Amino acid sequence: MYHRFIWLKSIVIIISFLTVTTSLGYCFDHLAVGAILGGVTLLVRQYWRLYRLNYWLWHSKKISPPSTSGVWANIYEGIYSAKLINRNKRKSLGEIIHRFREGTEAFPDAAIVLDASSKITWCNRLARIELGIRWPEDTGLNIELCIRDNQFTEFLQQQQFDLPIEIQSPINPTKVLEIRAVPYGSEQLMLLVRDVTRLTQIENMRKDFVANVSHELKTPLTVINGYLEMIPEDGSMPQSMMCKAMSEMRSQSFRMQSLIEDLLALSRIEASAERAFEKLVNVPSILWQIQAEAEALNKEKQHKIFFDISPILYVYGIETELRSAFSNLIFNAINYTPDQGVIQVMWGFEGQQAKFSVKDNGEGIAADHLERLTERFYRVDKARSRTTGGSGLGLSIVKHVLSHHNSELVINSTVGKGAEFSCRFSPELISLIEPEEHTPITN
Template structure:
């Protein structure tokens, strides 16, 4: 507890002790010697207390100060009181900083704080995922040295932040980010990056949808209309022809139904606003389910299908979207690999994070087709795709799912040797299953 220091009491005590020493010295007729001894003792005591103070400040691990009397004891208590007050302020500041960071991490946008010279002061987790920043490695580096798009560099260096700009993401060219910069405090700026890909692509998506769907539905509708016209003529139709017509009409109706379902799936993925960084997806469980479905689908083909799965490797994302991506690649391999083929599915951790791949020993794909495989309704062999019921949307769905998860589909193929479809996730997107004893 703090007691106010009294100079009067201190001087009175010192005077009484000095008077007592002088009386004792006079009694023994050694007043000068008594005075010298008193002063020497006083200096020694003060230096001893200063030594204890130095040891406490620089070397001791104790929080409480050493004991001392008089003015030095009061100085000890004052230092201890100041330290406690500073610790309390640091705790309060730490709580404020923690709340600020928690609030920034909860934002649905990438946030970066830079100083007046453009050096990175702090960034949230979304900034590391969306902008490719590394923390704390990139602390102190200039932001325009890390986000090097010419439009952004010009915007950043111009210093006129009255309006936002839209440029591709530095780590995912399929994403369009809107950058806003505003003053933050006295000597800092706050950069906010928001994914606006959906808005910028909406009009083009509508145009593509109308053109592609009208083209894809024309053939099955023509078949159905032709048979219906024949039935309406009232002539007797042979049973064999009726059976063939029924089968063809059912096949075309199923094809249209599959097309509509895949279009709805693709539309739902493209319009999804669900955040991929909040929920852990049990990929091994999904792949085990797909393995069972693949075995049923494979009965007619007779492929040798093997799954090598890291049962503890999870990933952040949207479960329904990732399930669609995994199943599309696996089922495509089953459909398009000639009967009796060999298909291998891998889900493993690597240096970068995690990787999923599907390998087959099918016919392979010519190089001129590889860059267009993820386009909507694009087919390498249209007749073969229609025969297998393919709509040309499977790989487009995979592409959009992976773009939503900051990944990219990689295709390696050689004609006559087979193909490999794969994609990866960074370490920030992966996690290990918690093991309980």
């Protein structure tokens, strides 16, 4: 609390002290000595108080001032009051900085604050993860030493931050980062960095999808139009050529129809709002039906197809989707396995899960193709795939069906030894039903 200082009282005290010491000197016939002793005593006292002030300011751990009186009490009180005000300000500022850091740590993006010289003054945790910045070791380091990219350097130099830029991650070449710059504080800049790898992949897939659909539909139409142009208006074409033209046009129209049906099926699966876990699906019955269809499809290739189906194992799901996924895997094995190969279809338990798998002893698939097999229209061997009439959408349909059922497609393959396509259903989807009378088809 502030107490008003009374200067007159302090002056009166000093004059009274000097008067007393001078009077004592006069009494002992040493007037000058008395006056000097009085002045020295006052000076020593003031220096002692200065020493206590200095010790309190720089060495004492106590925030409260030493007890004193007079003008020094007011000085101590003023300094103490200023220290309390500054302490509260620092505390408030610390809380603001703490809240700011907590907020920026919760950012979905990496954030970096740069000064006017493009040196790092602060960054959040995501910046340390996405860009490899070390904190606080890299404080004061130029950001261009952390992000060595010509496009980024030009971005900073031009100072045109209306649009973001996309660069390759400095620590992970497979990632694409979007960098946006916004003014921050006084002559500072905040960089917001976002991982857009997935968005870039989706955009590229969309472009590829449009291009592939256009190409896949254009090819059979070109063949059909070509044969139509060859046929004379009066129909006078040799019988052999007419038969060939009709056969080829029929084949291409079937291929185009298959492509459109697969596109519609994939679109229905992606847009489906049907709940996947309410209806019980008789998987054994579905597989026995597919077995009959597979035997009809297999007449030319003469594969040995073995079905090992558990008759009591049912799952909750969407019957049409599961049938589409299972038939695609089985028919793919028939179409792409060399003649007289061996195909094994299994539906049963693996541990506590239900497993469906299709295994063949065909040519196998190289490891660098496995990750992309479920992309739309992706083909390992485009020439061979077109001769089989495939649309390139089968595995993409399987992937989306299994995703709808909280499962995934697992592909294991060795070149020259065949491939296995399998999926597993969690125990929560499994139901055991006593088998009904049936007549499964066997080889």
